[in-house]
Amino acid sequence: MLRQRGRKPQGYLAGMALNGDPPRLEPPAHLSKPERTLFAELIAVCPAAQFVPSDVPLLASYVQATLLARSAVKRAAGDSRALAVWEKASRVAAMLATRLRLSPHSRVDPKVITRNVPQRLSAYERMRFENAGAE
Amino acid sequence: MLARNDDEDDEFDLVDRAALELAIKLTLEEKDQGRVGQVKSMLADLQRPWSETACFCAYHRQARVLDLHPWEEPPCHIYPDDEEYMAIRGPRHVTAEAVTLLKRMLDAGISRYHPDPLAALEAAKRRANK
Numbered sequence: 001m002l003r004q005r006g007r008k009p010q011g012y013l014a015g016m017a018l019n020g021d022p023p024r025l026e027p028p029a030h031l032s033k034p035e036r037t038l039f040a041e042l043i044a045v046c047p048a049a050q051f052v053p054s055d056v057p058l059l060a061s062y063v064q065a066t067l068l069a070r071s072a073v074k075r076a077a078g079d080s081r082a083l084a085v086w087e088k089a090s091r092v093a094a095m096l097a098t099r100l101r102l103s104p105h106s107r108v109d110p111k112v113i114t115r116n117v118p119q120r121l122s123a124y125e126r127m128r129f130e131n132a133g134a135e
Numbered sequence: 136m137l138a139r140n141d142d143e144d145d146e147f148d149l150v151d152r153a154a155l156e157l158a159i160k161l162t163l164e165e166k167d168q169g170r171v172g173q174v175k176s177m178l179a180d181l182q183r184p185w186s187e188t189a190c191f192c193a194y195h196r197q198a199r200v201l202d203l204h205p206w207e208e209p210p211c212h213i214y215p216d217d218e219e220y221m222a223i224r225g226p227r228h229v230t231a232e233a234v235t236l237l238k239r240m241l242d243a244g245i246s247r248y249h250p251d252p253l254a255a256l257e258a259a260k261r262r263a264n265k
Contacts, residue, residue, distance in 0.1 A: 120202055121202070122201060122202045122203045122204050122207055123201035123202060123203070123232075123236070123253060124201070124203070124207055124230050124232035124233055124236070125232075127232040127235065127236070128230075128232055
């Protein structure tokens with residue numbers, strides 16, 4: 001199926017995946033290194049066709065809000081201002097996640113949600129997940 | 136009767152034997168009458184060694200309490216130090232987690248046939264902390 005008629009611009013095929021997926025978005029230059037890392041991780045785990053270049057600003061805001069919440073939560077227990085920052089940043093991140101179709105709510109059709117029986121984890125799989133971040 | 140004195144059962148020490156007897160007992164107490172009938176008929180079969188039925192029950196109980204997938208082996212059925220076994224079964228069915236669990240059990244003095252490995256490990260940890 002052709003998405004675009006006519007001659008393709010120079011370099012169009014260069015970043016194209018072998019399976020025909022569009023090239024993955026790259027983090028914008030204004031992001032810091034941790035933000036770029038999270039941006040790249042996010043892009044890597046989502047289908048290539050989920051985002052288009054016009055989503056970059058929203059994605060950038062999402063990673064910034066997520067990282068802000070992540071840093072604020074470390075101080076939130078003893079600092080009420082950090083707690084407020086965490087709350088606002090989490091709210092913004094959740095809102096953007098819905099807009100970007102990253103949250104379960106925006107991915108799953110409510111009509112079929114009851115049909116999706118959660119996949120059970122064996123004790124070995126639980127051990128693997130528990131140890132995943134520990135190395 | 137949970138135990139018989141077959142010569143071939145000598146391969147089990149007292150700890151293993153207690154674990155195997157517990158595995159049979161727990162299997163016979165299950166709600167699934169099909170399984171209960173199966174094990175009763177295995178025990179009644181004089182041609183069948185007691186150890187075979189006991190190991191069957193240990194495998195069944197461990198797979199059940201650990202929620203194992205069909206391709207995952209329970210601790211009672213893995214032999215990580217046996218190169219021949221690992222060459223055949225290891226790559227696909229014996230995960231690092233299975234080996235870790237077995238080693239934890241053996242280090243804690245728990246039989247590889249214990250019908251509830253995680254509960255036995257917890258109990259051993261509690262005893263050690265006392």
